[in-house]
Amino acid sequence: MRARGRARLWRDLLDDRLDTTAAISTPERVVFRFRVAGPGRRAAAWGLDTAVMGALLGILVSVAAALALLPGFKGLGAMGGALAAFAIQWLYGAGCEGWTGGRTPGKFALGLRVIRDDGSPLTWREALLRNLLRGVDALPMLGGIGVAVMALDRHQRRIGDLVAGTLVVCEERAHLQGAVVIDPPVTEEERRTIPARIPMARHEIALVEEMLRRRRQLSEERMEELAALLAPRIAEQTGLTAPTWRRSLVLAYARATGRDRENEAT
């Protein structure tokens, strides 16, 4: 029953039924999923970018004003100031995204990236188009139309994204987690003290495996806390004893799966 439940979960994920993921399939019949960025995170990135734009404008206009004070550079300084204002208003987003393959400083800080809707990297055309269309997404104020369109769209795209054919996704780099290692191995002495039969349900075994895979990311204390959720029950049922909850859970797992004899075999 449980295995079937899990199968259903994966099928649902692949079916793209969750609206926060976008699935892209290739000619090799491989499906990738991207996690689509929602309005909250994008608004935070936008806020950061606005601050960066304000700072840039301040710096460039000061430089232009200083230039204008030099004899003979009055006109050039004033032109520089106006062009800087133009460039920051209209080209900041496009420039950043064009050069970096889809990230402005704000998006970088929030872990977002703009990609093409077929999953491939952004080109200059898309970067320019989606940023020019801020002119409509920002109307009537504070991104009103953009947010409304995002709410209607399955992949939370604003008008600029729709026309340019882009998606804003959360960038996540998942790493392969290590194998389940019983460390330190079950000692001969421990093996004698473990009760002969320890009943553990399949999902409990899966939980312990997940914990052991993550042992490098978890602190000792957190492991102990997590183990304390399950180990006392097993200890009570079977009379298993160990110095820590964590160790007793590991021992229970080793016995239940027959892995307490692993190091002998190898």
Next chain:
Amino acid sequence: MRLDARSTRDREAFVADRRKRWDRLDGLVGRGPASAAEWAELASLYRSLCADLSRARGLLLTGDVLIALEQLAARAHNALYGARQSERTGLVQLVARDFPRELRAGWAMFALAATLFYGPFLLGFVASSIDPTYASGILPEAQLSQMEQMYSGEIARPAWEDASMAGFYVFNNVGIAFRCFATGALAGLGSLWFLAYNGLVLGTVFGYLIAVGKGANLLAFTAGHSAWELTGIVVSGTAGLRMGWSLIDTGGRTRLGSLRAAGPSVYRLIAGATAMLFMAAAIEGFWSAGPVPVAGKAVFGALQAVIVAAWLLLGGRAASPP
């Protein structure tokens, strides 16, 4: 090898067997293949990864394996298929060749945008040159008298102001063009408004200034850049209307799909409009207020109009598309 999905050891064996290949692929994608042999290796590693991925799904491997494999597959896929160097056209080609072609291919939309701009322009022009009080119904008196003041003599300014005004024209006019274009996404309504409003205001001001006897000064100042500037605004409106129309006439696509499909042509149009308005800003800044007599400025303006027309009509014709 027959794997049992329920056995942790089998699942881990699956990962352990293939991990070296995945890591190799990860490294290749990360630094980019250096030689043809490495590209071939990347391609073959990618295909075997695709097989591993479907196998992993069948085995119901734990989330971290699937997610890590999917992300690796996505990156490898982009490394293999994402190279679009040949598709990228230079900026010069885009503006000189692709833009005029695009404009001619969708000439009806350009004609519509021109009508939406020059219709109200003529209306305002004729009405206010027959009866100057009409202008005060459209624009505030203060603004009109300011205009009259401005054109009371030939516009002349100290040389240093030329550059600063050129910068201002870019900021102001290109900004207006971008808004005129972007608001076209609202089923064309925004572009329609920008075109008609700007046409009416400009026409009214021109008519008014001629009616009060400042025509020669107006001609002297505007002759040089108006071909570039007015056509640029109309083209930006064309791009907006094109985008809006794609929502109405979808050609069998979904509304959003149709909007998306209009993207590339709209991009070429707005690139052309931007180039025209930069040209207009340069002329308006550095030439229009210059000391050349009116007749010379009129000839220069006519020449600019010929250049614009030739570019739009002939640009990209010589080299026929493959």
